[in-house]
Amino acid sequence: MDEFEIINEFLTLxxxxxxxxxxxxxxxxxxxxxxxxQRLAVSMDTxxxxxxxxADSNPEDIAHKAVAVNLSDxxxxxxxxxxxTLSLTLPEFDQQWLTAFHRGLKKIVDYFGVQIxxxxxxxxxxxxxxxxxxFVPQQVxxxxxxxxxxxxxxxxxxxxxxxxGLAIAKGELTDVDEDSKEKLLKQYQRPYxxxxxxxxxxxxxxxxxxxxxxxxxxxxxxxxASGVGVLLRWERIPLSEAAKKVADKPLLMKSALSGGxxxxxxxxxxxxxxxxxxxxxxxxxSTCIAIGRMTGKPGVRVLDHDENVAIDTFGYQHFG
Amino acid sequence: MDEFEIINEFLTLxxxxxxxxxxxxxxxxxxxxxxxxQRLAVSMDTxxxxxxxxADSNPEDIAHKAVAVNLSDxxxxxxxxxxxTLSLTLPEFDQQWLTAFHRGLKKIVDYFGVQIxxxxxxxxxxxxxxxxxxFVPQQVxxxxxxxxxxxxxxxxxxxxxxxxGLAIAKGELTDVDEDSKEKLLKQYQRPYxxxxxxxxxxxxxxxxxxxxxxxxxxxxxxxxASGVGVLLRWERIPLSEAAKKVADKPLLMKSALSGGxxxxxxxxxxxxxxxxxxxxxxxxxSTCIAIGRMTGKPGVRVLDHDENVAIDTFGYQHFG
Numbered sequence: 001m002d003e004f005e006i007i008n009e010f011l012t013l014x015x016x017x018x019x020x021x022x023x024x025x026x027x028x029x030x031x032x033x034x035x036x037x038q039r040l041a042v043s044m045d046t047x048x049x050x051x052x053x054x055a056d057s058n059p060e061d062i063a064h065k066a067v068a069v070n071l072s073d074x075x076x077x078x079x080x081x082x083x084x085t086l087s088l089t090l091p092e093f094d095q096q097w098l099t100a101f102h103r104g105l106k107k108i109v110d111y112f113g114v115q116i117x118x119x120x121x122x123x124x125x126x127x128x129x130x131x132x133x134x135f136v137p138q139q140v141x142x143x144x145x146x147x148x149x150x151x152x153x154x155x156x157x158x159x160x161x162x163x164x165g166l167a168i169a170k171g172e173l174t175d176v177d178e179d180s181k182e183k184l185l186k187q188y189q190r191p192y193x194x195x196x197x198x199x200x201x202x203x204x205x206x207x208x209x210x211x212x213x214x215x216x217x218x219x220x221x222x223x224x225a226s227g228v229g230v231l232l233r234w235e236r237i238p239l240s241e242a243a244k245k246v247a248d249k250p251l252l253m254k255s256a257l258s259g260g261x262x263x264x265x266x267x268x269x270x271x272x273x274x275x276x277x278x279x280x281x282x283x284x285x286s287t288c289i290a291i292g293r294m295t296g297k298p299g300v301r302v303l304d305h306d307e308n309v310a311i312d313t314f315g316y317q318h319f320g
Numbered sequence: 321m322d323e324f325e326i327i328n329e330f331l332t333l334x335x336x337x338x339x340x341x342x343x344x345x346x347x348x349x350x351x352x353x354x355x356x357x358q359r360l361a362v363s364m365d366t367x368x369x370x371x372x373x374x375a376d377s378n379p380e381d382i383a384h385k386a387v388a389v390n391l392s393d394x395x396x397x398x399x400x401x402x403x404x405t406l407s408l409t410l411p412e413f414d415q416q417w418l419t420a421f422h423r424g425l426k427k428i429v430d431y432f433g434v435q436i437x438x439x440x441x442x443x444x445x446x447x448x449x450x451x452x453x454x455f456v457p458q459q460v461x462x463x464x465x466x467x468x469x470x471x472x473x474x475x476x477x478x479x480x481x482x483x484x485g486l487a488i489a490k491g492e493l494t495d496v497d498e499d500s501k502e503k504l505l506k507q508y509q510r511p512y513x514x515x516x517x518x519x520x521x522x523x524x525x526x527x528x529x530x531x532x533x534x535x536x537x538x539x540x541x542x543x544x545a546s547g548v549g550v551l552l553r554w555e556r557i558p559l560s561e562a563a564k565k566v567a568d569k570p571l572l573m574k575s576a577l578s579g580g581x582x583x584x585x586x587x588x589x590x591x592x593x594x595x596x597x598x599x600x601x602x603x604x605x606s607t608c609i610a611i612g613r614m615t616g617k618p619g620v621r622v623l624d625h626d627e628n629v630a631i632d633t634f635g636y637q638h639f640g
Contacts, residue, residue: 022359022458026545028529029361029397029454031461034354039342041349042437044451046407048444077349087366087449117362124368125445129407131364134349138342141351209348225346 018115020082030117032083038135043073049126054169059097061189062128063104068193069212070132071112072263075198076210078142079134081112086119087129112195140202145225147207147268149296153222153230154277156197156264156286158240159215161187163259164247173246180242187240191263196284201267204277208267214258216311218266220300232292234304253309257302268294338435340402350437352403358455363393369446374489379417381509382448383424388513389532390452391432392583395518396530398462399454401432406439407449432515460522465545467527467588469616473542473550474597476517476584476606478560479535481507483579484567493566500562507560511583516604521587524597528587534578536631538586540620552612554624573629577622588614 017024023031034040047066049055071081086105090097109116114132147153165188167173168181176184193210201208207226209218215237223230237256247255269277278288302309337344343351354360367386369375391401406425410417429436434452467473485508487493488501496504513530521528527546529538535557543550557576567575589597598608622629 023461023463027397027464028393029363029399031397031456031458032360032362033458034360040352040354040360042352042405043349044405044407044439044449046409046440046442046449048409048442051442051444073348077347077351079349085362085364085451087364089366089368089447119364120366120449122366122368122371124371124447127409127444127447129364129366129440129449131405131451136351138351138353141343143343144347 018082021115021117024115024117030083030085032117035135037137039138039141041074041077041079041134041136041141042131043070044129044131045069045073046127046129055126058189059101060104063101064108064190066128066130067105067108067132068191068263070130071114071195072191072193072210072212074132074134075194076142076208076265077136078140078198078202078205078208079136080199081114081132081134081195083117083133084109084114085117085131087122088119089122089124089127091124091126136202142198142201142205142208142267144207144209144222147222147226147228147294149228149294151206151268151270151294152274152290153219153232153266153268153292153294154274154288154290155211155215155238155266156194156281156288157262158238158243159211159262159264160243160247160252160256160259161240162191162261162263163255164243164251165189166259166261167255176246180246183240183242184246188261191261193263194265194286197265197281197286200280200284200286201265201277204273204280205267205269208265211262211264211266212260214260215262215266216257216300216302222266222268223298223300226294229295229297230292230300231295232300232302234302234309236289236291238287238289257311338402341435341437344435344437345439350403350405352437355455357457359458359461361394361397361399361454361456361461362451363390364449364451365389365393366447366449375446378509379421380424383421384428384510386448386450387425387428387452388511388583390450391434391515392511392513392530392532394452394454395514396462396528396585397456398460398518398522398525398528399456400519401434401452401454401515403437403453404429404434405451406436407442408439409442409444409447411444411446456522462518462521462525462528462587464527464529464542467542467546467548467614469548469614471526471588471590471614472594472610473539473552473586473588473612473614474594474608474610475531475535475558475586476514476601476608477582478558478563479531479582479584480563480567480572480576480579481560482511482581482583483575484563484571485509486579486581496566500566503560503562504566508581511581513583514585514606517585517601517606520600520604520606521585521597524593524600525587525589528585531582531584531586532580534580535582535586536577536620536622542586542588543618543620546614549615549617550612550620551615552620552622554622554629556609556611558607558609577631
């Protein structure tokens with residue numbers, strides 16, 4: 001099977017064309033129509049075997065995650081996803097692996113109604129690069145450098161589950177009941193990007209980012225880009241029942257504050273917009289928890305019932 | 321230096337924003353405006369160290385080629401390039417390497433007036449994925465499945481130089497004068513995509529493809545997609561003086577027919593459009609040579625002064 005056959009068999013997905021796709025896979029270029037009044041938002045991320053995921057993970061999870069992390073970036077911008085390109089590099093042709101990868105890919109693109117419009121397949125060390133494309137009107141595009149002192153900082157969902165799931169997958173966390181294990185692993189393996197929440201935040205969030213590197217690292221991006229400080233309150237950080245059950249407080253703090261891969265949204269709102277924002281997020285099945293406030297004092301601080309929490313890491317970085 | 325600093329230092333390029341870039345590098349997403357009346361053409365290609373290029377090649381060449389191969393796909397569609405995203409995976413942080421890579425990147429994006437709007441940097445086995453974006457009005461988008469029997473098949477530029485350059489780089493071709501060596505190596509290391517020619521072919525070429533896998537392989541894509549055959553005449557294939565000087569006939573045929581990396585355009589035109597097309601290409605500094613004809617008989621044939629040429633390869637394929 002050559003690369004063109006691989007693309008046909010496993011990556012084309014035989015889905016019906018979206019109306020905004022004039023030419024999909026199969027030519028030198030895809031040709032696309034951005035609807036009138038919309039701007040194009042794009043995000044590109046690469047996942048590398050044994051760097052971003054265990055290389056012998058379930059290929060269905062790998063496909064899911066490669067798409068999910070990019071849709072999560074679109075969600076943080078308030079954009080509605082439309083198209084995906086995907087470049088897959090594989091050490092060898094492996095039909096079983098490709099079949100599972102294809103299944104994971106099809107599930108997530110169908111779930112979000114996006115279409116794979118192009119890409120590449122090569123032989124080499126396992127890696128996947130995905131670019132996601134979406135639409136958002138210019139005036140409601142959500143940036144990270146527009147937070148102001150006094151605004152509330154909020155998150156969707158629970159934090160730390162993915163980091164605990166990774167610890168379980170790596171065998172670092174063992175004394176765990178089956179139910180919690182399943183829930184935490186799922187958060188790590190199949191994060192669902194907050195696409196609906198991102199759209200609901202249009203015109204409400206003053207700034208946003210998705211939590212991929214860990215809460216503190218991502219909050220710091222908002223803080224530094226906006227030129228304001230952040231004061232977080234540990235006791236307000238939303239934690240799942242499963243997380244509280246399997247982890248002691250130091251591990252909980254590490255997972256929720258510095259663990260990556262949550263793919264929840266972290267955003268700022270004006271105080272008098274908080275309730276309306278909470279209601280808007282509830283309509284898309286998402287919680288909205290205020291975990292602190294933007295301040296005039298630079299830097300990121302965390303209080304635990306008014307005691308300062310020592311921060312020793314801002315999350316994982318390549319070449320760090 | 322962490323990944324964010326690498327992006328700032330080496331990939332942002334500090335260029336003035338294009339007017340159609342509302343948000344460039346530095347947020348979760350880039351935000352872009354496709355001009356009214358235009359459609360968006362996109363193409364994504366991955367280059368892998370020691371698969372697509374010798375891993376210890378000049379990083380300036382690697383950067384050039386990673387962008388060039390994608391702009392070449394846009395050229396084949398008649399699209400005008402606008403933006404590029406780039407994901408760079410490096411085994412280690414190497415300032416000297418990155419400085420040279422940056423120089424190559426800046427040269428080619430400045431040359432074509434495109435802007436780098438986003439991407440990713442990771443640690444891992446050397447590879448570069450680029451997605452190029454461009455504009456083309458829908459009615460003049462050039463496809464590969466629209467050639468018809470009776471039409472002429474033409475190419476820009478000379479064929480085979482890049483394959484001979486690769487043979488020289490690999491030390492497989494040694495008895496070569498300095499002047500030819502320099503010319504052939506340059507065609508391999510720094511191909512200039514036929515962006516102007518692609519735009520000049522709007523409304524004239526009935527189908528087109530860029531020659532990346534080798535003439536026969538790429539012609540076969542047009543042939544199969546269009547459901548027509550191809551009859552090429554070897555004696556009409558344009559060859560450079562350098563190629564004719566350093567290679568005997570068997571090597572010339574192999575290089576020009578099956579060697580990849582030429583990044584010239586191969587396209588079909590109606591016979592009575594040929595002269596006007598040739599004139600249009602001359603205005604953008606490109607030749608236009610008719611090398612054969614589309615036929616009703618399926619398959620790709622090559623005649624050498626009316627003798628059939630045996631074809632044993634259709635060019636390089638991954639997993640082939």
